[in-house]
Amino acid sequence: MDIFQRSIHLNAKKTDDDHLQVAGSLLDLEHSFHLELTVRVSTHTIVAATASMSKAPLTLCYSVLGSLDQLKGLSIERGIIKEIRSRLGGPKGCTHLIELLNDALRFTSMLLIGEAAGYGSRLGEDLSEEEIIAQGKKRLRNTCFVFAEEQGECPGSNLHN
Template sequence: MALLTFPRTYTIEISPLDSRLVGVHCTLLDPYHHLEMDLVLDASNPEAMVIKEAKASMARAPYPVCREPLERVKELEGLKIERGIRRTVTRLLGGPKGCVHLVDMFMEGIRLAIQAVVVVWSEKLPPEEGEKLRGRVLGGVCIAYPLPESSQ
């Protein structure tokens, strides 16, 4: 059997909802899946964001059982976005009774939200303070955001 082309598309949108809340909308589309996820984050402190609302849906899934992990999405509400969140999201939504696609979608949405919020906040600060904020939150994630000197 020859492997056929299998396209998968993620779309993530980050939108300000008010002066402190940020919306995250993520969609995953491929021939077998159509998943959507919405988060509302309290971003009043970019170093201590919290998931205020979480919901997800599956308009298309390969098997009926795939929708069962959707029942646990609400358990993300109240989580602080901090080190170890991937482990927590995986425990709640992944593993043998979960859905790896939900985990991936939530993590990509959270990752982009962190970057967007921190960059916007840092642009409002004096340059040196903005650089410190980016270093504390994003330091080490890529070449553009090196670890702060004290962490190396």
């Protein structure tokens, strides 16, 4: 029997050649959050961050929304999750907002890595799968099975037999 459900949805769009708009939402039985980050692609820097709540379990929960100004100027790089927890986590913030921020930043980081690796929306149209993997291994070596330095048998490969 299910006792709780939470959904997190993330979406990104390019607003110009050097900016991404990343929107995230967290929805469960007690919360409804919306988060927007604007990121400069060339520097991996957060240039704006806003959040809103249309539902929270307590009225005091709404008071943490103004703290997102502290994200402005942060670079999306190794250690950013720890920095955000330091600035906005624990008794200074909301664990659910931190959860949404963590997911949004990991998502954004993946997009920035893809951008730097030359992946675009027409990727499969211009390159064969072997070319995509070879190109990807330059930056993504050993980040997953596809980009593994040496590909053994995938643990789930016998699931489709």
